Amino acid sequence: MALGGTIRGKKTTLRLPAEADLETFNRWMADMRARRAHRVWHEPAMPATWKERFKEIAKEKMDVLWSIDVDGRLVGFATGSFWSVTELGFTLRQFLIDPDEWRKGHGFDAALALHRYLFDYLNLPRVGVEVRADNVAALRIAERLGYVEYARGHEVYYRDGAYVDEIQLFMGKDAWNERWGATEREYASPLAADATR
């Protein structure tokens, strides 16, 4: 997994992850609220194991990890995978906001910024994500962004003594442009002729 650079939202910033973030990642992976909402990225482990994981992550070519900050404070992380050199696209694998920071709008703000980067900067034709069917907050964010459901896996996750389905969602660049293209640009205006020398 490569390490992702700065993507600025209105309130949140996706930024280059650092080793100092790992202790917090470990805490989130041990938090049952986070585990209930999301697939686990890595199981909780000792610091040395997380450092090894971090080294491995940085070497990967098609996967990317970002940390998410609000006012310089770590509040989440995101990971995803680019598809291939011949099939352009991106699958959002993990998008976790600290359970103590839920219901403050951080998730939507960071997700909008990330998708702006994917569509407006990288010019990808499509993006996909898989969401647990009872993760209402994630589904609401996906719907606001412009995702549509294309498949539903039945009884995919088991927890709290019962199975829950998985919804697979997709968004194409046309949908992005229609909903966000006029207002969400990675750079505010076209580059002026004398902007660089």
Add this chain to the structure above:
Amino acid sequence: MFGPRLDGDGGISLVPPTLEHFKLHIQWIVQPEVGRFWGPRFGELTEERQEERFKKTGEDDTQIMWTIAYQDEPVGWTGIFDIDWVRRDGESGIIIGRHDLFGRGIASEAVRLRTGFAWREMRLHRVHNWIALANRGSRRANEKSGYKQMGVYRKSFFRSGEWYDEWLGEAYPHTFPDPD
């Protein structure tokens, strides 16, 4: 990991892969008839890389792989990949590398053997897959072993002037038709 030998009907078996089988993969997947619904027909397709893949696959306990044998000749491969042992879910795949043998029911029997093993021996809860909607042979082979449609991904890939949709399927022990 590699799966054990499973003997089926019509001279079709699933057998543990060997390095020689892995080396055959290269000549199979570069054929236009075989790669049409698969990959781009380029890559690090060297025998050295296949040796690495062989070793890595054998060591990896998140996947199980077999060579498909027809009358004791290797003709393809199949397996279940990205197995999540907590959710007991994995993604299945299959390639018949010998396109001169298409249409003989080899894939159907291989999928039946693989799927039965997933329920009876691996105790998986679910197996899912992606198949090009236009690849009727592969889709039908999976449906006969209990795979049901869970969705369709429109315009998944582009080949020879047209977009292809992909069929998403899933199977469970209770959808497997063979009670043996």
